């Protein structure tokens with residue numbers, strides 16, 4: 001249980017939250033979590049069996065329309081679900097991209113054949129996807145991407161290099177952005193493909209992230225796919241990508257629940273920890289001040305996530321609201337980790353497994369991992385431009 005007050009998302013969300021907690025108590029117990037933590041950092045968070053258990057309850061489609069086999073729950077129920085998964089550090093990586101990004105985009109832009117083929121597979125937890133957007137010279141300025149897909153023999157031939165393609169080694173398909181028209185204006189010539197990762201011509205090279213997690217460089221050399229791999233119209237990829245990135249940011253904003261868990265652990269630790277002279281840290285006014293500020297920021301960050309779901313519930317796409325939620329949640333986690341290291345001293349800088357590591361290296365890990373959310377899904381600098389232009393209507 002969190003030491004912070006429960007967020008009131010309405011009676012339906014509260015009931016659903018209770019069901020999700022009961023499920024987690026049974027299928028993601030302390031013992032199961034301890035066993036999962038024996039895996040190397042790069043393998044944590046990914047568990048196809050856990051994904052299938054969620055699928056059996058229909059919980060991969062909590063927000064999906066009934067028409068597509070989902071439960072069509074409100075966006076508030078969906079937030080309660082994401083909060084519980086994040087708070088309990090449940091292993092959701094095997095399905096999150098497919099459920100939150102690929103599924104909703106296929107509902108809007110996919111062909112009937114793609115919808116029939118992929119949507120049920122995603123709901124069964126059998127379709128893991130990696131995102132193939134970034135390239136060596138195309139990150140923030142994604143429209144500069146150079147990977148090419150050329151029309152040939154009724155299908156497409158793909159050539160190019162992708163960078164930071166996380167989970168490429170585990171995914172069934174890559175949600176790939178490639179240029180299909182080199183003569184068109186740079187945003188207009190891009191298309192999105194669903195490329196099976198087993199296709200000949202794909203080479204995956206691992207890269208270790210600062211967090212200890214794994215990402216990849218992926219090379220596409222003459223990769224042949226059918227015409228049915230194209231999502232939407234040729235050259236219509238930019239609208240699809242920007243819409244899908246908003247779904248991803250909504251997800252990232254919801255991750256403030258993970259920060260709340262970290263704050264809870266810090267508060268519990270401070271309640272029993274003492275300084276070098278044996279005085280309880282929790283009664284130090286400076287410590288109370290720092291922790292009080294963090295609690296207020298976590299609450300503000302949660303409310304930004306709620307605002308996003310309120311927009312979704314009202315049938316609107318929360319472009320700048322999702323950007324705001326993402327900026328605040330990501331930077332808050334960085335600050336929390338810095339405060340924890342500052343208060344914990346040398347013992348807090350020791351890594352997991354090291355003798356004497358405070359909270360078994362939790363904040364040493366968070367310091368290294370939290371930078372990812374500031375960069376991923378579009379860096380916070382880019383998000384600030386989005387807030388300025390779309391939210392405040394400032395000139396570019």
Ligand SMILES: Cc1cc2nc3c(=O)[nH]c(=O)nc-3n(C[C@H](O)[C@H](O)[C@H](O)COP(=O)(O)OP(=O)(O)OC[C@H]3O[C@@H](n4cnc5c(N)ncnc54)[C@H](O)[C@@H]3O)c2cc1C
Nearest residue numbers: 131132133134139140164165166209215376377378379381
């Ligand atoms: C561990 C990890 C996992 C990732 N996983 C994936 C993945 O699965 N799939 C995928 O496609 N990508 C992934 N990414 C890539 C991520 O989306 C990019 O790193 C990000 O978009 C930034 O691009 P870049 O690294 O090329 O930096 P750059 O775009 O070169 O930016 C460098 C710096 O300049 C700033 N900057 C650039 N342009 C502007 C501007 N116009 N205004 C203000 N500031 C600017 C940026 O904010 C940044 O601080 C991952 C990245 C990491 C680190």
